[in-house]
Amino acid sequence: MAQHRNPDWPLHVRNLTVSFGTRVIQHDLSFSIRRGSIFAIMGGSGCGKSTLLKAMVGLLRPASGTVMVDGEDYWAAGGARRAEIGRRFGVLFQSGALWSSMTVAQNVALPLQMFTKLSADAIAVLVALKLSFVGLAAAADKMPSELSGGMRKRAGLARALALDPGILFFDEPSAGLDPVTSQRLDELILEVSNGFGVTVVIVSHELPSLFAICDDGVFLDAEVKTAIAHGSPRALRDNCDIPAVRAFMDRGQLERMPAKEDNHGR
């Protein structure tokens, strides 16, 4: 949606440094994300992937550098303006982060009630649609505590889609899911991204799903605390010679073999 309205690069990260107090997590990160692409933020555990994501979605003010959203400096904007920009984001948190005192349908409806002037009927229609995208139409009136881990993530995705965001952020979408459920979620991300033309940013170290869906990415290293490689996970796997990246991807190559056959079988 809205491909013609904005330049083709909705998200730029420039010289970004994120830190907790004086402890620098990642420094001087620069990359751009193409509209409609599925962008991977890769790296080993504890290298600062999730922290970078927090700086991108507005949960952690970076120590220096900027995040440009649709050509606008996100962190330089005032509080109200920043919240407005942030409404173009949909974020799926690691464990779904559903509000536990509301039903699944109420979770999806809340952003619509707060930020649109739609009538209750219209909101109900949209909520039903979003839940049917993720296959949870039957679970609309359930409480989050009654859902399984995979269902919770899908409900979280439906909530992230509530306002028809331009950019979707996923924090470890496959963490804690079995391979089959995780693959279904990957397919869902692909469908949604293609269907709405949404730009997707995924933080993950799950190689099978990175290879399957991402077409661009950045590789963060915990030692030098910055990005050491740029490119799609597949490209990095096939032609990157940096030892740290090799070590990460080679482990994936082993896991990749049987998965390949499955892909042919589909």
Next chain:
Amino acid sequence: MSPADLSPPDWRLDRNGTLAVLRLSGDWIACETGVRTADEARRILEDASATTVRLDASNLGRWDSALIAFVKMLRELSGEARAQAVQIDDAGLPEAARRLLALAVESGTAGTDEAMLHPSLATRVGEKYFDAWAQAVEVAALVGDTALRCAAAFARRTHTRAIDVFQIVCDAGAGALGIVAIVNGLIGAIMAFVGAVQLQRFGAGIYVANLVGIAVVREMAAIGTAIVMAGRTGGAYAAHLATMQGNEEVDALQVLGIRIFDFLVLPRIAALVTMMPLLYLYGCAVGLFGGFIVSLATLDLTPALFLEQLQGAVALKQFEIGLAKSVVFGALVALAGCHIGLKAGRSAADVGRAATAAVVAGIVGIIALDAVFAVCTNALGI
């Protein structure tokens, strides 16, 4: 994202025998230009009165969920209560929109077998009865368990760690000194105020010392301290244990074979049972001091006279009753907090409910037990 450069969604229906073409135009953006209602969709189908409705998107502007929702609605209505089902031909829609539609339809039908059941009144009453009975049994079992495990603890055969007990004692004891002093001091002062005004009328101002002494030592210090602790510590225990439950910390203990009761509940009971009497004595002292100050300020009394009167009024027996109460209240507050916390569900809302329930159970329990004490001491003549 200004709505100004958007045109509202619109359509035109061209009828041609059994085929009707629905030409969509405008921008279909849910948050800006709204969502079409089921009535509008129904009207289109009625107007079309054709067997096939072909969608044409050649003039379509921008779109998002609003369009998908609209087409989905058309589809659902087309098959509904009609002599002849209407075919919706969506080949004219953008490829991406058709894929989303397919996604919505295909995953939407999966797993619709779980219907909500609305139980009858009899079922609900029955369930409530069994719940209440189960709860009574549970509380009885809990009290019994406590007695048994306490005995085991004295024989040093439990998983309770001294360091845990010490930490919890510090939190429950020293941490509460301030609030216990404020509450009891004010209670003593209020008693003296109210008493002085009434007793002065009969020229019996000196008996304020009796009033404050007996009321504070026998009842108010024990109840006031216990209620403060129910709100401060009982609620905290419930919230803490409920959160541990939610984080699977309790499960982790259980897997290691550590008795939840010994590790989590016993230290808390021990802490409150030992701290509550001490806090009670401290509360007595502050309460009597509050009464003393107010009495001196409002009545023509010398400090020595007041203290002498107080000494004559408050026998050691009164302290014994107060101490006994405070031990029982301490056990009650700790048990209620731990029991409710461990039984709580795993969500954030459940933690809040557990904390509320623990405080309510604690306060109501304290007052009810105090009534039991009053009846018993009366019957025993003490």
